[in-house]
Amino acid sequence: MDVTEILLLVVAGVAAGAINAIAGGGSLITFPSLIAIGLPSVDANVTNSVSVFPGYLSSVAGSRADLAGQGRRVRATIPAAVTGSAAGCALLLLTPARAFELVVPFLVLGAAATLAFQARLRALVGHPRSMSPRRAAVTLQCVVFVGAIYGGYFGAALGVMYVAALALILDEPLKRINALKNVLSATVGLVTLLVFAAFARVDWAAVATLAPATIVGGYAGARLARRLPQRVLKYLIVTFGATVGLFLFYRASLG
Numbered sequence: 001m002d003v004t005e006i007l008l009l010v011v012a013g014v015a016a017g018a019i020n021a022i023a024g025g026g027s028l029i030t031f032p033s034l035i036a037i038g039l040p041s042v043d044a045n046v047t048n049s050v051s052v053f054p055g056y057l058s059s060v061a062g063s064r065a066d067l068a069g070q071g072r073r074v075r076a077t078i079p080a081a082v083t084g085s086a087a088g089c090a091l092l093l094l095t096p097a098r099a100f101e102l103v104v105p106f107l108v109l110g111a112a113a114t115l116a117f118q119a120r121l122r123a124l125v126g127h128p129r130s131m132s133p134r135r136a137a138v139t140l141q142c143v144v145f146v147g148a149i150y151g152g153y154f155g156a157a158l159g160v161m162y163v164a165a166l167a168l169i170l171d172e173p174l175k176r177i178n179a180l181k182n183v184l185s186a187t188v189g190l191v192t193l194l195v196f197a198a199f200a201r202v203d204w205a206a207v208a209t210l211a212p213a214t215i216v217g218g219y220a221g222a223r224l225a226r227r228l229p230q231r232v233l234k235y236l237i238v239t240f241g242a243t244v245g246l247f248l249f250y251r252a253s254l255g
Contacts, residue, residue, distance in 0.1 A: 005037045006209055013210040017055035017217025021062060021182065022225045023237040024159015026217075027052060028244050030210060039203055045092070046192075046200040049155060051207045053189035055214025059182040062222025066179035074183050076137070077144045081184050084145040085191040088152020093199060105249035107150065108157040112241030115164035115234065131169070139169050144184060151188035152195075157248075159185055160241035174230045182222065 001009075012033040016026030027048055034044035060067075067074070131139070143165040151158040162181040163174070170177055196202055225233060 001037060001205060008033055008036065009206060009209040010213045013051070013213025014217035016052060017058065017214035018221030019240065020052065020055055020159060020185065021059035021218045021221030023240040024157050024185070027155055028247060034206060043201045043203060046196040047203045047206050049192040050196055050202050051210035052214050053193045054211045055218035056182065056186035056189045058215045058218035059222040060186050062219040063179035063182050063226060066176045066226060067183065070176065070180060073180065077140060077184060078187055080141045080145040081148045081187040082191055084148025085152035085188040086195065088149040089192055089195040092153045101252050104154060105245050105252055108160060108241060108248060109245035111157065111161040111164040112238050112245060115167060116238045136169055143169065148188050151185065152192055157241055157244040158188065160237055160244065163237055174233055175226060178225055
């Protein structure tokens, strides 16, 4: 890589780390950047997944205050996140990507719409307080598992999907849901790192450039998310989710 390519990856890494911490979808910055420096699409995808993992860890560190009292919930959901992300990695490595790529834009747009119309949807499906503990626990596991499959396969806007779905089933402020999302995203990221490092072609020079930048951006983004009013945070996540979904839809239409 020349100096220009290194600078491109550093800027992309900082921006992606911050966006992942606030909303999710930072991979839509780093993935095209890896394509721009000449990596094939599949190699860029797996390199990107490995590169953004440290940023997820720094996001968890930056939002740890909002994880207080959620230890039991975190421990209960991590197994679903691990198994789901492993299944998603297997899908990426063993099956053609085209069919899933056609579905991804609709999933992302649906997630953004779910968060935008959260109050109305709660009126239809029931407020979290009205759910039985068993129903809430089963629904939470299903949401985490399905989201992790997507995260292992592609992962862009995983945070948007998680926040939107978790906000429907958890009676928690959005900042605490966002902190839980950071933990789940970090878990998915760890599994993808291990699988892709063992079975896929990773450009480790690009990882060495991107990863430190995502750490800086992830911590700064998580601290910023804690200070934002809930309404502003919600609008940011919805806006970015819609933008990501439209971008993916456009890219899929070109293929």
